[in-house]
Amino acid sequence: MAQSSSQAASIPIWRDERYLKLIAQIVFAVVVVLTANYLYQNMVNGLRQQGTTLGFTFLGGIAGFDISETLNDFSRTSAYWQAFLAGLYNTLLVSIVGIVLSTILGIILGVARLSINPLVRWLSAAYLEIMRNLSLLVFLIFWYLGVFLKLPRVREAVEWPGQVYLTNRGIVMPWGLPTETMPMYRTILIIGLCLALALGLVLFLRGRQTGKPPLTLLWSTLALILVAVIGWFVVPAAPLSLDLPVIQGLNITGGKTFTPEFMALVSGLVLYTAAFIGEVVRSGIQAVSRGQVEAARAIGLNPFQTLRLVVFPQALQVIIPPLTSQYLNLTKNSSLAIAVGYPDLFYVSNTIMNQSGRAVEMISLVMLTYLTFSLITSVFMNWYNARILLVER
Amino acid sequence: MSRKIFSVFGLLIVASMVLAACGGGTPAAGTERIVETVIVEVPVAGDAAPLPPPAGYGATLAAVQARGVLICGVNSQVPGFGYIDADGNFSGIDVDYCRALAAAIFGDSTKVEFRPVTAAERFTALQSGEIDVLSRNTTWSTVRDTELGGNFTATTFYDGQGMMVRAGEGITTLADLAGGTICVQTGTTTELNLADVMAAAGIAYTPAVFEDADSTFAAYAEERCDAVTTDKSGLVSRRTVLEDPSAHVILDVTMSKEPLGPMVRHGDDQWFDIAQWTVFALISAEEFGVTSANVDAAKANPSNPEVARLLGNEGDLGLKLGLSNDWAYNIIAQVGNYEEVYNRSLGPDTPTYIPRGLNSLYTEGGLLYAPPFR
Numbered sequence A: 001m002a003q004s005s006s007q008a009a010s011i012p013i014w015r016d017e018r019y020l021k022l023i024a025q026i027v028f029a030v031v032v033v034l035t036a037n038y039l040y041q042n043m044v045n046g047l048r049q050q051g052t053t054l055g056f057t058f059l060g061g062i063a064g065f066d067i068s069e070t071l072n073d074f075s076r077t078s079a080y081w082q083a084f085l086a087g088l089y090n091t092l093l094v095s096i097v098g099i100v101l102s103t104i105l106g107i108i109l110g111v112a113r114l115s116i117n118p119l120v121r122w123l124s125a126a127y128l129e130i131m132r133n134l135s136l137l138v139f140l141i142f143w144y145l146g147v148f149l150k151l152p153r154v155r156e157a158v159e160w161p162g163q164v165y166l167t168n169r170g171i172v173m174p175w176g177l178p179t180e181t182m183p184m185y186r187t188i189l190i191i192g193l194c195l196a197l198a199l200g201l202v203l204f205l206r207g208r209q210t211g212k213p214p215l216t217l218l219w220s221t222l223a224l225i226l227v228a229v230i231g232w233f234v235v236p237a238a239p240l241s242l243d244l245p246v247i248q249g250l251n252i253t254g255g256k257t258f259t260p261e262f263m264a265l266v267s268g269l270v271l272y273t274a275a276f277i278g279e280v281v282r283s284g285i286q287a288v289s290r291g292q293v294e295a296a297r298a299i300g301l302n303p304f305q306t307l308r309l310v311v312f313p314q315a316l317q318v319i320i321p322p323l324t325s326q327y328l329n330l331t332k333n334s335s336l337a338i339a340v341g342y343p344d345l346f347y348v349s350n351t352i353m354n355q356s357g358r359a360v361e362m363i364s365l366v367m368l369t370y371l372t373f374s375l376i377t378s379v380f381m382n383w384y385n386a387r388i389l390l391v392e393r
Numbered sequence B: 001m002s003r004k005i006f007s008v009f010g011l012l013i014v015a016s017m018v019l020a021a022c023g024g025g026t027p028a029a030g031t032e033r034i035v036e037t038v039i040v041e042v043p044v045a046g047d048a049a050p051l052p053p054p055a056g057y058g059a060t061l062a063a064v065q066a067r068g069v070l071i072c073g074v075n076s077q078v079p080g081f082g083y084i085d086a087d088g089n090f091s092g093i094d095v096d097y098c099r100a101l102a103a104a105i106f107g108d109s110t111k112v113e114f115r116p117v118t119a120a121e122r123f124t125a126l127q128s129g130e131i132d133v134l135s136r137n138t139t140w141s142t143v144r145d146t147e148l149g150g151n152f153t154a155t156t157f158y159d160g161q162g163m164m165v166r167a168g169e170g171i172t173t174l175a176d177l178a179g180g181t182i183c184v185q186t187g188t189t190t191e192l193n194l195a196d197v198m199a200a201a202g203i204a205y206t207p208a209v210f211e212d213a214d215s216t217f218a219a220y221a222e223e224r225c226d227a228v229t230t231d232k233s234g235l236v237s238r239r240t241v242l243e244d245p246s247a248h249v250i251l252d253v254t255m256s257k258e259p260l261g262p263m264v265r266h267g268d269d270q271w272f273d274i275a276q277w278t279v280f281a282l283i284s285a286e287e288f289g290v291t292s293a294n295v296d297a298a299k300a301n302p303s304n305p306e307v308a309r310l311l312g313n314e315g316d317l318g319l320k321l322g323l324s325n326d327w328a329y330n331i332i333a334q335v336g337n338y339e340e341v342y343n344r345s346l347g348p349d350t351p352t353y354i355p356r357g358l359n360s361l362y363t364e365g366g367l368l369y370a371p372p373f374r
Helices: A002-010 A017-049 A080-113 A118-132 A136-150 A182-210 A216-234 A260-287 A290-298 A303-339 A345-356 A359-392 B002-023 B031-047 B059-067 B093-106 B122-127 B189-201 B213-221 B232-239 B269-287 B295-300 B305-311 B327-334 B338-346
Strands: A158-160 A164-167 A170-173 A175-178 A240-243 A246-248 A251-253 A256-258 B070-074 B082-084 B112-116 B150-152 B157-159 B161-166 B181-185 B206-210 B227-231 B248-250 B258-260 B263-265
Touching: A080 A118, A080 A260, A080 A303, A080 A345, A080 A359, A118 A260, A136 A260, A136 A303, A170 A260, A182 A216, A260 A303, A290 A303, A303 A345, A303 A359, A345 A359, A345 B189, B059 B070, B059 B093, B059 B269, B070 B093, B070 B122, B082 B093, B093 B112, B093 B269, B093 B327, B093 B338, B122 B150, B122 B263, B157 B232, B161 B189, B161 B232, B181 B189, B181 B213, B189 B206, B189 B227, B206 B213, B213 B227, B213 B232, B227 B232, B232 B248, B263 B269, B269 B305, B269 B327, B269 B338, B295 B305, B295 B327, B305 B327
Parallel strands: B070 B112, B181 B206, B181 B227
Antiparallel strands: A158 A164, A164 A170, A170 A256, A175 A240, A246 A251, B150 B263, B157 B258, B161 B227, B161 B248
C-alpha cells in the first residue's frame, strides 16, 4: 500500500491518467459552452442586423387566418398562441389515435409473422417487408392523392350501411351531438368512474388477502357500463342526439366528417409504423425461450393461453424499449402532415412563422414542444418498463 | 516532496489557463459565470435602443459584384410570372426583372442565378441573405415592409385576389360558396384576405390549406374543394396548366388589392435604389417608346433630354446609383422595356394572356408611373 501511494506521487501530473481525464472533461465542457454561446451570439447579432429582435410577445397578436379543422374554438380573430394550440391538439389527436391503432395492428402483424399457417405468415412477412422499405412521405402522398382524393365526388358519394358516406371531401358518418342534459350525464359518468375504481381497489385488496385474484378489470368495467346505461335513462332527455349526415348542395352537412387530410395522415402513419411494431413484437416473442412455450403446452394451456399468459408477459420486457422509440417516431413523423395539408403543430407554426415573420421563435417553440412530447412518452414507457421488470421476479 | 509541490503548481497553472479560456469572451472568469452572462445578455439584445449601424450602404452591391452573379429568389410554379418552362429555362415577368437587374449591374442579363423559393420560406431567404432580391409575385403589405425586415421597391404588377370555380356548378358569387370548401395556399396574403372577406360577408366556409401552388391546384383538380383562390394573375396562369382550362371560370369578384413587386432587405439604401430604379427604367423606356429594337438608334439620336439621361448620354445618373452610366441602356438592349417584358410573358400571344388593365402606363389609364430621370 505504501508502495502504491509513493508510486502515485511519483507520476508527474501530465502523465497521471486521473488528472488527464478530469482535465479532458473540463476542456470538453468549456468547448461546448463556448460553442453554444458563440452560436447564440451569432444569431442575436444576425437578427440585430436585420433590425429584428427576439421575443414571444407577438404570440398575443391576431392570427387573421382560418384553420380547416380544430379541436378548440379557433377563429380568424383568435391570437397566434390559440392557433399554436389548435395545431398542438391536432398533433396530439393524430399521435394518440396513431399509437393506439398501430399498436393493435402491429401486434396482429407480429403474431401473424410467426403463425404456423404459411399463408398468414407469408402475407404478413410481405407486408412488413414492403412497408419497412417505403419512404413515409411518399406513402402519405400516395394515400392522400392516390386514395382519399380519388374517392367519388359528393354527388356520387358511396353510401355504406348506417349512413356512412365516402367522398373526396372526407368520410362522413352519423355522430352524437351533445344536448342540454350532457353536463348532467357527464357528472354521472364521473361518479360511475369513481365507483368502478373503488370497486376495483376493493377487489384487488381482497384478492391479495385471499391469494385468489378475482377478475378485477372485468367487474370494474361492468360496473362502469352499468352506471353509464342507467344514467342514460335517468336523465330527463337523452344526452346525445343522433346527427345524421345529409347531402346538401356542394357538401354533406351534419354527422362527423373525417377529412381526407386527417384520414391520409392517420392511415399512412398507422400502416407504416405498424410494420415496425410488428417486427418489434416478433423479435420480442422470439426472444422468449422455446422451453417456456413447451412447458406451457405441457401443462395443458392452449396456444392462445400460452401466448397471453406465458409468452407475452415475458416478451414485453424485450418489446417495450424499441416500442417506445416507435411511438416517438410516430409522433415526430406526424409533422409530415404538412405534405397532405393537415393542420398539425408544425404546419400551423409554419403559417404563423410566415405571417408574423418570427422564424427563430416559432422553430424553437416547435422543437421544444416535440421534445416535451417525446420526453413525456419516454418517461411513461420507462416507468412501465420498470414496472413489468419488477413483476418478473 | 519537491515533485509533489511541482505537480500542485502544474495543476494550478493548468486550472488558471482553463479559467482564462473561459473568461476570454466575457469580463467574468469561471465556467459558471459564462452561463450567467448568456442569460443576462438576452434583455440587452432586446432593449438595445440605439441599434448599431446595419449591414450598411453599398454592402449588397459590393457583395454581388464580388460574386459576379446576382442571386434572385423567384417562383417556379406560376406561368407568366416565375416558371420553369419545358426547356428548363426560367420565364415570366418576375424572372425578367431579375435579368434586367443583372443587366443594370453587370451589363450582362445572363449573370443571374434563379433560386426558387416557396411562399413560406421567401422572407427568411431574403432576411438571411441567401438571395439578393426577392422577385416572386409578392404582395406589398405593411407587415412585410416593416417587421419582416424588407422593403418593397416598386409595383411591377397590380393584381387583385380572385376565385376560380368549376364551370356548370352554378356558382357565380361568393355567397354561392356558402358551406363549401376553398383551397388556398399557406403563407400568403391570400389566406388572410380569404378569411377577411368571408368573415365580412358572413359566409361560412372550410379552408383547405396547402404548402405550395402545385399541391393547392392539384387538390382543386381532384375536386377536394369547390373553389380555389389566389391572385387573379395566378388563377389565369394556373388555369392554363389544368387538364381542361375551359371547364373552369374565374368569378367576377376582386377580393383585395395585390400590388406585386420586388423586395430587398432593410439596411442598404443603395441596393434599394438600384432595385427600384431598375423598375422605373423599364417603365420609362415604354413611356418614351424606347425598345430593345430601337435603343441603339435612340442612344445615337435621343428624342428628348430625358431619354438622353436615361440612356447615359447626358449626366451621370448611373454613377449616382453606383453603376455604370449605360445601366439603363443595357437593361433595354438586353431585356427590353416594360411592354416587351409584359408581352413576352402575359401578352396576347401567350397562353397566360392577361389584359394590361391597371398595368398600363398612366398615359393610357393605367397605374404605371415612373418618377423623372433627372
